[in-house]
Amino acid sequence: MRFLAKEKDISDQIINNSRSMISIIDRNYIYEKVNTTFCDAHQVVIDSIVGKSLGDVWGHETFQNMIKSNIDLCFSGKTVKYEASFNTPQLGKRYFEVVFRPLSVETGEITHLLAETFDINDLRLSKQAAIEKEEEFRKFETNLPIGFLRCDPEGKILHANKAFLKIMECHDEVSITNMSLRSFYPEEGFFEMQYDQLLECNTKTFGRVSLKNCRGKEIPCRISGFLAVDESGAPSFVDFAVEDSSRELMLENRLLQAQKLETIGALAGGIAHDFNNILATISGYSEMLQDDLLKHSALSEKVSKIQGAVLKAQSITNQILTFSRQVEQEKILISVSEVLKETIGFVKSAIPSNIMVKSRIPKKNANVFADPTQLFRVFLNLMTNAIQSMEEEGGTLSVNLAVVEGKFVQHELNKGIVADEYVLLTFKDTGKGMEPSLIGRIFEPFFTTREVGEGTGLGLSVIHGIITEMEGEILVSSKKEKGSVFYVYLPVSKAYPDLSGKEDKRKKILFITGNKYESRILSLALENTGYELIYISDRRHLIKVMAYINERPDLVIYMSDSKQIQPEDLVGIFHRLNINTPCILITDPNQELLEEKLLNSGIIKQHLIKPVSLKEIRNAIQISLK
Amino acid sequence: MPGVLIVEDDKELREMLKISLIRRKFTVLEAANGKDAIIHFKPSITDLVVTDLIMPEEDGLKVIMKLRELKPSIRIIAISGGGKAGPGSYLNLAKALGADAIYSKPFSINDLIAKIEELLNNEQHT
Numbered sequence A: 001m002r003f004l005a006k007e008k009d010i011s012d013q014i015i016n017n018s019r020s021m022i023s024i025i026d027r028n029y030i031y032e033k034v035n036t037t038f039c040d041a042h043q044v045v046i047d048s049i050v051g052k053s054l055g056d057v058w059g060h061e062t063f064q065n066m067i068k069s070n071i072d073l074c075f076s077g078k079t080v081k082y083e084a085s086f087n088t089p090q091l092g093k094r095y096f097e098v099v100f101r102p103l104s105v106e107t108g109e110i111t112h113l114l115a116e117t118f119d120i121n122d123l124r125l126s127k128q129a130a131i132e133k134e135e136e137f138r139k140f141e142t143n144l145p146i147g148f149l150r151c152d153p154e155g156k157i158l159h160a161n162k163a164f165l166k167i168m169e170c171h172d173e174v175s176i177t178n179m180s181l182r183s184f185y186p187e188e189g190f191f192e193m194q195y196d197q198l199l200e201c202n203t204k205t206f207g208r209v210s211l212k213n214c215r216g217k218e219i220p221c222r223i224s225g226f227l228a229v230d231e232s233g234a235p236s237f238v239d240f241a242v243e244d245s246s247r248e249l250m251l252e253n254r255l256l257q258a259q260k261l262e263t264i265g266a267l268a269g270g271i272a273h274d275f276n277n278i279l280a281t282i283s284g285y286s287e288m289l290q291d292d293l294l295k296h297s298a299l300s301e302k303v304s305k306i307q308g309a310v311l312k313a314q315s316i317t318n319q320i321l322t323f324s325r326q327v328e329q330e331k332i333l334i335s336v337s338e339v340l341k342e343t344i345g346f347v348k349s350a351i352p353s354n355i356m357v358k359s360r361i362p363k364k365n366a367n368v369f370a371d372p373t374q375l376f377r378v379f380l381n382l383m384t385n386a387i388q389s390m391e392e393e394g395g396t397l398s399v400n401l402a403v404v405e406g407k408f409v410q411h412e413l414n415k416g417i418v419a420d421e422y423v424l425l426t427f428k429d430t431g432k433g434m435e436p437s438l439i440g441r442i443f444e445p446f447f448t449t450r451e452v453g454e455g456t457g458l459g460l461s462v463i464h465g466i467i468t469e470m471e472g473e474i475l476v477s478s479k480k481e482k483g484s485v486f487y488v489y490l491p492v493s494k495a496y497p498d499l500s501g502k503e504d505k506r507k508k509i510l511f512i513t514g515n516k517y518e519s520r521i522l523s524l525a526l527e528n529t530g531y532e533l534i535y536i537s538d539r540r541h542l543i544k545v546m547a548y549i550n551e552r553p554d555l556v557i558y559m560s561d562s563k564q565i566q567p568e569d570l571v572g573i574f575h576r577l578n579i580n581t582p583c584i585l586i587t588d589p590n591q592e593l594l595e596e597k598l599l600n601s602g603i604i605k606q607h608l609i610k611p612v613s614l615k616e617i618r619n620a621i622q623i624s625l626k
Numbered sequence B: 001m002p003g004v005l006i007v008e009d010d011k012e013l014r015e016m017l018k019i020s021l022i023r024r025k026f027t028v029l030e031a032a033n034g035k036d037a038i039i040h041f042k043p044s045i046t047d048l049v050v051t052d053l054i055m056p057e058e059d060g061l062k063v064i065m066k067l068r069e070l071k072p073s074i075r076i077i078a079i080s081g082g083g084k085a086g087p088g089s090y091l092n093l094a095k096a097l098g099a100d101a102i103y104s105k106p107f108s109i110n111d112l113i114a115k116i117e118e119l120l121n122n123e124q125h126t
Helices: A002-017 A036-042 A055-060 A060-075 A121-143 A161-165 A190-201 A247-294 A299-324 A336-348 A372-390 A459-469 A516-526 A541-550 A568-576 A589-600 A614-625 B012-022 B034-041 B060-070 B092-095 B107-124
Strands: A021-026 A029-034 A082-087 A092-104 A108-117 A147-151 A155-158 A203-212 A217-231 A234-242 A330-333 A355-360 A369-370 A393-407 A421-428 A473-479 A484-492 A507-513 A529-534 A555-559 A583-587 A602-607 B003-007 B027-031 B048-052 B075-080 B100-104
Touching: A021 A036, A055 A060, A055 A568, A055 A614, A055 B092, A060 A082, A060 A092, A092 A121, A147 A161, A155 A203, A161 A234, A190 A203, A190 A234, A190 A372, A217 A247, A217 B100, A247 A459, A247 B012, A299 A459, A330 A372, A336 A355, A336 A369, A336 A372, A336 A421, A355 A372, A369 A372, A369 A484, A372 A393, A372 A421, A372 A459, A372 A484, A459 A473, A555 A614, A583 A614, A589 B100, A602 A614, B003 B012, B003 B034, B012 B027, B012 B107, B027 B034, B034 B048, B034 B060, B048 B060, B048 B107, B060 B075, B060 B092, B075 B092, B075 B107, B092 B100, B100 B107
Parallel strands: A355 A393, A507 A529, A507 A555, A555 A583, A583 A602, B003 B027, B003 B048, B048 B075, B075 B100
Antiparallel strands: A021 A029, A021 A108, A082 A092, A092 A108, A147 A155, A147 A234, A203 A217, A217 A234, A330 A369, A393 A421, A421 A484, A473 A484
């Protein structure tokens, strides 16, 4: 008996010191026996539990909802195991694992059950934390802008994140799982080579590699690999990070092109400068020769041809100097939309019928700091190029103007932004377009896609120089047989023009002539009279005339032997710009018929016939300005 | 006859200017760069200087400043084939520094000579 009593003591000790709450419950849901752990958890003594019902101890509601059905199930002969949270007086709400085991007497009848309740609160919390951590990591990996994938040691894709699917233009993860990463490499043996390198050094960032995406397009990618090994040192899996570097590549190329243009510009500028010395020598000697020769003689005419060629060469060196930004631009604050509208109007008057010009110019005004003549030249050249590319097939030229915030365009530009706002002009045609390999070169001087003899190939390089000088940028995109789009970004200038100097009250006279000598004489004659004389005699005549007339001079003197500026052009400009400036016409005696149209246009206030004395001109000016 | 100094580093152009001025009976002095022009400047026989702007050694802008200092009454014509400093062209800078006239290359030699004569005539009157 003593042994038995002792044995009972030992088993009681074991039961009481168990970390589980142990109890025996009868069919009436009454506690028949509980261990010390149970009582400690409820902060009561054993006697106060034994004989009480489960409802009394756990609360009747908890008993009905969470306990009773499990106990009934156990009394039907099954061991029941479940997790639940209960309120305990000692520790508050905690998670428990509960096990009910049926206890039967010898007859096989189940009279009691053994309840074991383990506190799994800590376990459960750490499990929860692990799940949350994993979810967080999954979210991070999914949203990572860098493609991430895990492969088995054979290169078979086990998992890929969203960014990788996006780079590869794949629909879902399923479609590429179990594919080999090898199959994305367009070049055979390349993957194996990289993999061998990984085996050697475990972690490696590879240079730029082209991967062929799900649509068959090659994407330049930057790839890093990490090889994980198991305890024996054998590869267990490989992780790859894949970055799409198309944009980086494009920016690098653009930067290279910009640097190249800068270099060519410096070089070409130097050559143009030396070339002007040579031209000055040729021009000087031929003028001296001309003076020595009889006027209108055969030799004299040949010398005139030399002089004509010098002028032509001068125009080219001028363009090169503009491209290399060595020509001063007379910048003023000017409304881009006004210049654009004028240019469009000018272009529209002379386009073939199979070409449409559409424009969208918002009312919102934006000023830029620019030389109006040069800006006109930029727009005119871009539109003329577009029209030429559509000449055969016909098409549409769309010209748009938008004012955009600097911070939104800074990713587009090669240089840093210099203004809060930019004017973005797009010139889109549906013409021939360009081969991708040519696009990078179109701003280089003398680069042309046209036939030899059709243009000098300087137009776009001059435009590039002008826009760069304005701290703007010109970009282009083009598709062969689809057309080209030119994007011109110009910084919006909020500054007001510098008017600190004394206001110029001198009357401005615009003198249009083809004869430099005449204009020089006139300028000498008027030099000390208080008139400011602007004369135009060079080849960029029409653009200049337009820009100067738009400056609203007080008087225009038009010497009609000007070969480049046709009287019709002049009338057209006056009408288009809605200008009422008085105009003095000076013609040769035998030219009356030609000028009739001009005289009837209502623009000409006075008409003088050559030869005219300086006195006559002075008088005419005085009358016109009264 | 009035003395004209030609400062030009391009030999052929300098030669052409010299010949054209001699034809008009000017006394011609020459310098191949700005440094020589300043070192060998002879104020007593030089009435006008025609100077290029971009040259080795000292450039034309230095010539203008220095010669003005050495002989305030001197007439100066600047000629240039392009080139820009900051927002302004070299020629405009030359004008600001006191050149009486500026010409970009290539220019009309008759225009240039007319200007030289005009500048020298004005000087005689004043």
